[in-house]
Amino acid sequence: MSASARTRDELQQVTVLFCGDSGDGMQLSGSQLSTTSAVYGNDVSTLPDYPSEIRAPAGSLAGVSAFQVHFAGHQIHTPGDNPDVLVAMNPASLKVTLPRLKPGGVLISDRDAFSERNLAKADYTTNPLDDPQLGSSYRLHPVPISSLTLKALEAVDLKHAAKRRCKNFFALGLVYWLYARPLEQTLAWIDNKFAGHPPVAEANRRALQAGYNYGETSEAFAVQWSVPRAPVEAGCYRMINGNEAMALGLVSAARLAQKALVYSSYPITPASEVLHHLSRWKHLDVRSIQAEDEIAAMGSTIGAAYGGAFAVTGTSGPGVCLKSEAINLAVMLELPMVIFNVQRGGPSTGLPTKTEQADLLQALFGRNGESPIPVLAANSPADCFAVAIEAFRIAVRHTTPVFVLSEGYLANGSEPWRIPSLHDLAAIEVQHPVEPEGFQPYSRDASTLARPWVLPGTPGMEYRMGGLEKRPGSGSVSYAPQDHETMCRLRADKVERIAAFLPAIEVDGPERAALLVLGWGGSYGAAAAAVQRSRNRGLAVAHVHLRYLNPLPSELGEILSRYDRVLIPELNDGQLALLIRARYLVDAVSFSKLQGRPFTIAEIETRIEELLS
Amino acid sequence: MNTVREKIKLTRKDFVSDQDVRWCPGCGDNAILAQMQKVLPELGVPRENIVMISGIGCSSRFPYYMNTYGIHAIHGRAPTLAMGLKCARPELQVWVITGDGDGLAIGGNHFSHALRRNVDINILLFNNQIYGLTKGQVSPTSPLGTKTRSSPDGSIENPVNTIGVAIGSEASFIARTVDVFQTHMSGVLKRAAEHRGAALVEIAQNCIIFNDGAWAHLSDPDKRLENVLYLEHGKPMRFGKKEEKGIRLNGFTPEVVEVAAVGEDQLLVHDERATEPTLAYFLSRMGPPHFPTPVGVFRAVHKPVYSELLMRQVKAAQTQRPPDLDPLFRQGETWVVS
Numbered sequence: 001m002s003a004s005a006r007t008r009d010e011l012q013q014v015t016v017l018f019c020g021d022s023g024d025g026m027q028l029s030g031s032q033l034s035t036t037s038a039v040y041g042n043d044v045s046t047l048p049d050y051p052s053e054i055r056a057p058a059g060s061l062a063g064v065s066a067f068q069v070h071f072a073g074h075q076i077h078t079p080g081d082n083p084d085v086l087v088a089m090n091p092a093s094l095k096v097t098l099p100r101l102k103p104g105g106v107l108i109s110d111r112d113a114f115s116e117r118n119l120a121k122a123d124y125t126t127n128p129l130d131d132p133q134l135g136s137s138y139r140l141h142p143v144p145i146s147s148l149t150l151k152a153l154e155a156v157d158l159k160h161a162a163k164r165r166c167k168n169f170f171a172l173g174l175v176y177w178l179y180a181r182p183l184e185q186t187l188a189w190i191d192n193k194f195a196g197h198p199p200v201a202e203a204n205r206r207a208l209q210a211g212y213n214y215g216e217t218s219e220a221f222a223v224q225w226s227v228p229r230a231p232v233e234a235g236c237y238r239m240i241n242g243n244e245a246m247a248l249g250l251v252s253a254a255r256l257a258q259k260a261l262v263y264s265s266y267p268i269t270p271a272s273e274v275l276h277h278l279s280r281w282k283h284l285d286v287r288s289i290q291a292e293d294e295i296a297a298m299g300s301t302i303g304a305a306y307g308g309a310f311a312v313t314g315t316s317g318p319g320v321c322l323k324s325e326a327i328n329l330a331v332m333l334e335l336p337m338v339i340f341n342v343q344r345g346g347p348s349t350g351l352p353t354k355t356e357q358a359d360l361l362q363a364l365f366g367r368n369g370e371s372p373i374p375v376l377a378a379n380s381p382a383d384c385f386a387v388a389i390e391a392f393r394i395a396v397r398h399t400t401p402v403f404v405l406s407e408g409y410l411a412n413g414s415e416p417w418r419i420p421s422l423h424d425l426a427a428i429e430v431q432h433p434v435e436p437e438g439f440q441p442y443s444r445d446a447s448t449l450a451r452p453w454v455l456p457g458t459p460g461m462e463y464r465m466g467g468l469e470k471r472p473g474s475g476s477v478s479y480a481p482q483d484h485e486t487m488c489r490l491r492a493d494k495v496e497r498i499a500a501f502l503p504a505i506e507v508d509g510p511e512r513a514a515l516l517v518l519g520w521g522g523s524y525g526a527a528a529a530a531v532q533r534s535r536n537r538g539l540a541v542a543h544v545h546l547r548y549l550n551p552l553p554s555e556l557g558e559i560l561s562r563y564d565r566v567l568i569p570e571l572n573d574g575q576l577a578l579l580i581r582a583r584y585l586v587d588a589v590s591f592s593k594l595q596g597r598p599f600t601i602a603e604i605e606t607r608i609e610e611l612l613s
Numbered sequence: 614m615n616t617v618r619e620k621i622k623l624t625r626k627d628f629v630s631d632q633d634v635r636w637c638p639g640c641g642d643n644a645i646l647a648q649m650q651k652v653l654p655e656l657g658v659p660r661e662n663i664v665m666i667s668g669i670g671c672s673s674r675f676p677y678y679m680n681t682y683g684i685h686a687i688h689g690r691a692p693t694l695a696m697g698l699k700c701a702r703p704e705l706q707v708w709v710i711t712g713d714g715d716g717l718a719i720g721g722n723h724f725s726h727a728l729r730r731n732v733d734i735n736i737l738l739f740n741n742q743i744y745g746l747t748k749g750q751v752s753p754t755s756p757l758g759t760k761t762r763s764s765p766d767g768s769i770e771n772p773v774n775t776i777g778v779a780i781g782s783e784a785s786f787i788a789r790t791v792d793v794f795q796t797h798m799s800g801v802l803k804r805a806a807e808h809r810g811a812a813l814v815e816i817a818q819n820c821i822i823f824n825d826g827a828w829a830h831l832s833d834p835d836k837r838l839e840n841v842l843y844l845e846h847g848k849p850m851r852f853g854k855k856e857e858k859g860i861r862l863n864g865f866t867p868e869v870v871e872v873a874a875v876g877e878d879q880l881l882v883h884d885e886r887a888t889e890p891t892l893a894y895f896l897s898r899m900g901p902p903h904f905p906t907p908v909g910v911f912r913a914v915h916k917p918v919y920s921e922l923l924m925r926q927v928k929a930a931q932t933q934r935p936p937d938l939d940p941l942f943r944q945g946e947t948w949v950v951s
Contacts (some may be wrong), residue, residue, distance in 0.1 A: 018669070039948040191948070238947045248941060255938060262700050282930035284938065287700050287923055291693070292726040299686070299693025299723070300700065303666070306684065307701030329687050419942045456682035456698075456705055459661045464630065464676050466685025477677070 007223045008180075013072035014227055015080030016175060018168075019097045020089030021058055022051060022065045025168035029087070030067025031414070032172055035239055036185045037071035038416050041229030044239070045070045047079035047413045047598070052269065052353040059121040064096045073228035076133030077380065078114045079413060081600035085178070086138075087171050089113060089145070091122035107138040108174060110167065112146035141220055144212075145170050152210035156203045166207035174213025178342055180226045183208060191431075215396050217541070230593040233418060234252030240417040242381040242410035243270070246314070246340060247277035249388025251284050254310040256389065257428040262304035264289040264297045269352040270408040271314045271342040277419040294319040297338070298326035305330070305337040308432060308455040310392060312338040316408075317346045317359045317535065320366065328367045329399060329467045331491065334442075336395035338388070340404035342411045345596045354596025355409035357521050358572035364550055364579075370488045374398070374493040375550040377405040379524035382417040384410060386545070393428055398498055405549070407522040407571075409598045435458035442475035449494035499551040506561060509535060514612055516563035518588070520546040520576055523569050523599050530604035538613050549576070557584045567611060569604050623654035630680040641792030641818035642671060642739060646678055648795060652802045653681075657705075664698060664707045666691045668715035672739035672745045672818075675710040689720025692727035695734045696862055700919040706806065709736040713754040714744050717773055718796070721753075730919040731810040737802075738815050739792075740775060743824035776897035779813045780890045786812035787893060787911040792819060793832045797843075797908065804910055810918045817906075830901055831908075840901065844909030849880035852905045856925035860904075867895050869904060883915045 016033060018026040027048055038044045051064040056063030070080030085106040088094035090113040093429045101107060114127050128134055129142045149167045156163065169190075176183060194201035215221050240248075251313040254261035263278045263286060265271070273604055279288040287309070291297035297313045304311035315323065320341050330337060345351025363375045374394055378387040387404055395402040417566045433439065433452045442451050454461050463475065471478035472486050509531060519527040524545050531543040544559060546552070560566055560580070568577040574590035581588055591607050593599060628650040636642045638858045653663065663681040667673035669688035672899040673745045676683030686694050691709045698707055711728070718736045727734065743761065744750040750763035754775065758767040779787045786808040790798040798816070805812035817828040830840045842852045842860065851872060854863045857882040870879065884892060893912040 035946050038947065041950070122812050176664070232950050234941070234951050236942065236947055236949050238945050247939070251941075252938060255936075260701065262697060264697060264700075281941065283934035284936050284941075285927060285931070288928060289696070289700060291696075292722055295690060296693040296696070296726065298722055299690040300697030302686075303694035303697025303699075304701040305697075306694070307698045307705070309701035311697065311701070325687055326690060326693075333684070355673045419947065422938050455702075457661055457702065459659065462661055462680055462682050464632075464665075464683040464685065466676070466681075467686065467687055 009223055009225050011081070011225045011227050012074060012343070013070065013076065014085065014179060014225070015068065015070045016085040016087065017066060017068045017083035018087045018102065018171070019064055019066035019093035019098060020168070021092065021431060022056060022063045023058065024065070024089045025165065026065050026089065027067050029168045029172040030069050031239070032189065033069045033175060033181070034071070034414060035189075036181050037069070037227075038237065038239060039185050040087040040182065042071040042073065042227055043076045043230040043232060043416065045076050045079045045240075045413065045415045047409065050353060057121075059090055059092055059118045061092045061096055061122060066093070066097060071227055073230050075230060075232070077212065077528050078598070078601060081602050085175065088177065089167070089171065091118045091124050091128070094128060095122045095124065096341055101138060103137060105138055106141065106178070107134070108141045108143060108171065110145035110171070111142040112144050142479055143174070143214070148210060148214060149207050152206050153203050156199055156206065158199050162200065163203060166203045169204045169207035170211035170214075173213075174215050175358060176208075177212045177215025178221065178224060180224055183212060216276050232416070237416045237418055239414045240382055240385075241412055241414045242378065242384040242406055243273040243342070243412070244277055245384035245417065246388050246406060246411075247274045249385035250312050250392070251278065251281055251286055251339070252422060252425065253389045253392035253428060254286070254386070255284065255422060256425055257310060257392070257430045259308070259310040259430065260287055262283040262287045262289070262292050262301070262309040264300040264304065264311070265314050266291050266294045266297045266319060268294075268316045268319050270344055270411045271316050271340070272317075273411070274314045276365055294322035295326055298323035299328075299344045301339070302326060302330050302333065305335040306333070306456065309451070312340070314340045314342065316342050316344045317362065318349065320359060320362055324367050326375070326425045328369065330401040331367070331371045331373060332467050332585070333465055334399045334491070335401070336392070336399050336453065337401045338391045338395055338404060339401060340388070340391075340406055342406045344408045351596040353408065355407045355522065355598055356571045356576065356594070356596065357405075357407060357523070358594075359405065359547060360520070360572065360575040361578070362473040363379045363405060370492065372492045373401055373403050374498055374548075374552065375403040375405065375493055376547060377549055378410055379521060379545055379547065381410050381413045381415050385417070389425065394501075396428055396430055397450065397499040397501070398448050398494060399453055400495065405521060409522045432458070434458050434461070434532050438477070440473045441465060442470055442473055446491070448497055449490060478610070496551050499554045502548055502553050505544055505553050505555055507542055507559060510540060511542075512562045513540035513542050514564045515539075515541040515608060516560065516566045517541060517543045517608065518546070518560070518566050518568050518576070518602070519543070520549060520570065522583050523571065526599040526601050526604055527569055529601040530608060533601065533605050534608045539608065541608055541612065546576075552583065559582055560586050565589060565611060567607060569593070569599055571598065623660060625650045625654060627660055628653050628680050630678050634678050635674065636671060637822055639821040640671070641741065641820070642675070644792045644795070645737070645739065645798070645816055645818065646675065648798045648802060649679065652799045652806070655803065656806050658706050662705050664705050666695050666698070666707060666708060667710040668720055669746070670712040670715045670744070671820075672710055672712040673715060689715050689718070690723060691715070692732075692734070692736065694718065696727060696730070696732045696919075699732055699734060700923060703733070703920045703924055707734045708935060709734055711736060712736050713738065713740045713742060713775070714751045717753040717775065717778070718792045721778075725778060725782040728779055728784035728811045728813060731785050731916050732919045733810055733921070735805045735808075735812045736814070738775060738813065739818040740815055741818045741820040741824055742827045743820050745820045745823055749823035774897055775815045777894065780894050780897060780912070782944040783916075784813050784911050784912070785810040785916040788813070789817065789908045789911065791817045791828060791831050794908065801910065804913070808913060810916055817934045831906055840905050842905040842907040843905050844883050844885070844896070844897065844911065846883055846885045846910070849877050849882050851880065862895075867899065867904070885910045887912075888914065
């Protein structure tokens with residue numbers, strides 16, 4: 001059968017899940033498919049899913065590494081629900097991921113990897129590829145990927161093991177054929193990546209081509225699909241994950257204020273990548289510190305902020321637990337700084353590499369005493385860039401530590417990012433008073449209630465402050481009952497007044513309706529898509545997504561009152577729902593998920609349908 | 614930026630803040646405060662460039678009484694604030710004021726790491742062998758058997774050796790003085806201030822309320838000469854009312870000898886600049902009942918300074934790459950949608 005005789009169908013969107021052993025190179029196959037699709041003109045969203053062990057035993061269920069790619073001919077906001085295509089490179093990965101494959105989906109498996117030994121490691125007693133049930137439930141393609149790869153590389157001067165490692169490119173080539181993807185982007189990437197190792201470059205090129213040709217010539221594949229280009233805003237784009245976007249946002253904020261950036265952090269999954277990025281950017285006056293512990297990271301952030309730097313610390317939930325006492329000192333000292341938390345599954349060590357949104361109440365209330373802190377949450381990987389800048393803007397204008405909540409899902413997930421120009425972003429104004437006349441360390445700006453950010457080194461303004469309660473104005477230690485009440489209310493008012501500076505809430509959908517879906521953080525994509533689909537089906541539902549969790553936007557209460565019901569999907573046990581119910585006396589319905597995985601669109605869509613039926 | 618001001622002659626009064634000192638009358642902290650206020654004007658550092666950072670405890674009230682910049686931080690964490698501040702502002706002179714509980718119990722981790730990194734700060738550790746502010750509990754430096762409110766039957770913990778911890782942490786400057794040794798203390802404080810890198814000064818300090826007399830063998834003028842070994846670089850180690858006794862090394866064991874009997878050339882000669890801290894460690898182990906307690910500078914060596922290395926890397930990077938964000942924005946593969 002020639003290629004031209006094949007059926008060629010168009011699809012609006014496709015989700016592919018590559019999975020295999022940690023060493024099988026699935027992250028690479030996934031990221032190559034993403035970039036190729038993005039460059040081709042699709043909208044793209046991706047999510048890697050890898051084990052927390054650095055080197056789990058080869059072929060074991062614990063060692064399965066996966067990468068999901070969603071590409072479409074229209075705007076998308078999630079890495080897709082259940083995959084249309086599953087590429088499983090060994091028995092363990094098939095066992096772990098098969099339940100996620102859509103009924104009737106395409107299943108490509110490396111038949112060579114289904115040896116008795118590998119089957120045993122995955123607790124299979126018989127070869128699942130021989131099970132007729134599998135073939136009838138899915139479009140099964142047990143391709144001898146390893147041996148076909150070796151055959152294609154016969155002429156290449158490389159060791160056997162090195163040739164075997166090229167099988168991820170064979171698999172990638174096959175998927176490229178399946179979705180009529182051009183090879184050029186990946187071929188160029190290979191040439192660039194392996195420029196110093198011509199035989200490796202040659203092997204990977206041949207493997208990719210062989211996989212593609214296999215699709216073209218094998219009669220097993222009857223259909224080839226195409227996915228049209230998506231309408232996207234003009235500009236220069238790249239793929240970016242949340243951690244890199246966060247790092248770029250932080251350093252951009254410092255540049256916008258012409259300040260040094262001091263980043264102090266203790267290694268923790270899934271936030272360490274930010275430390276790695278920033279440690280390489282000293283030419284932008286980034287001073288990175290790997291502290292001896294989370295507490296020291298927070299303490300040195302306070303010290304750096306006191307000295308006048310743009311100071312920031314990053315961590316995940318367990319780290320925030322350790323930092324809490326020092327964060328409270330920052331609240332008392334009223335110094336501008338940023339603390340970001342790339343949330344992961346908890347409590348305790350929990351699920352280090354899996355996502356969750358269960359640290360919202362910790363950020364808001366996880367300290368002794370009345371300790372108000374502004375809290376912002378990013379809603380997509382690229383959004384981490386904007387949120388980081390916004391956090392510093394608020395920190396400086398209102399002289400306060402600011403919490404930023406990211407999530408493992410955003411930190412590791414990637415999406416196309418329209419590359420900004422620093423010139424298009426408003427400068428961050430910073431003032432350090434130098435006039436000693438009448439200086440009071442805890443005097444207040446009439447509009448924001450911010451206090452003066454006076455730097456050590458300023459002659460004639462030497463002053464002392466600490467974690468003890470203060471007299472308003474002078475900042476001297478005071479245990480007077482009224483001073484404590486005044487200071488507590490001042491600190492709370494100061495944070496509340498930030499609401500006056502926030503942009504208006506954008507309601508997606510009807511102004512009044514039977515249902516409002518209210519979300520925050522990384523559930524944005526799934527919620528937005530679910531609401532859109534529901535509306536397409538005629539349901540009266542709107543969507544509001546909160547970027548500011550403290551203070552909440554002033555018009556939120558009024559907006560909530562316009563809907564009969566409010567549904568709050570979150571990857572926790574109803575933390576925002578608790579706040580909304582307490583604050584607005586709205587009988588919000590919590591939709592909670594605690595599986596270490598993000599919401600699928602279908603999950604939220606189903607819940608919307610249930611509520612409206 | 615401060616060259617003009619450096620010429621202004623500062624006095625003790627310039628360093629006295631408007632706050633009433635609230636330590637107990639007779640507390641050793643008062644004597645230390647007085648020495649600091651006397652020494653700082655002599656350093657030639659503009660007052661605005663001096664920062665005092667403390668943790669929690671009686672000693673940590675110190676910054677409130679100094680008319681410099683200052684932060685009274687949280688328990689045990691002062692060295693971490695000091696490190697962050699030095700990374701932001703390497704030109705400031707930063708003092709950390711801590712105690713035996715603050716620095717060696719709750720803050721032991723940061724104490725050790727600040728010394729190891731050789732951050733250019735001066736740590737004054739007021740050691741009174743007791744928790745004072747919380748009203749008399751056992752501290753990490755209380756001797757075994759010490760009876761306190763939390764150890765009514767006697768402490769069952771081995772005390773930590775402050776100087777030994779500093780040596781183990783690879784500290785580049787280690788000294789000890791006593792709250793009542795006014796002249797000695799001012800000399801040690803000046804040496805600490807002039808040292809590049811982390812300087813630790815342990816100050817034997819009397820808590821008149823909860824542990825009075827813990828250091829009486831050093832502070833009592835009648836006993837002092839018998840019990841104190843004044844360390845001086847390049848000098849043989851002699852002590853006693855008429856310097857009639859000395860320290861000799863017998864194999865790997867130091868011993869007290871009569872100088873007249875063995876001759877001065879048999880005595881250990883103090884070398885604070887020794888590359889290896891072996892001698893400093895011998896000295897750190899000395900104290901009652903068999904040895905005098907050494908005071909003075911145990912160790913003063915030059916090592917790479919954290920804040921200087923950091924800024925050197927920053928400067929080097931700045932000469933190699935322009936401060937341009939755009940290449941970072943465009944890292945990896947890019948594509949244009951028109």
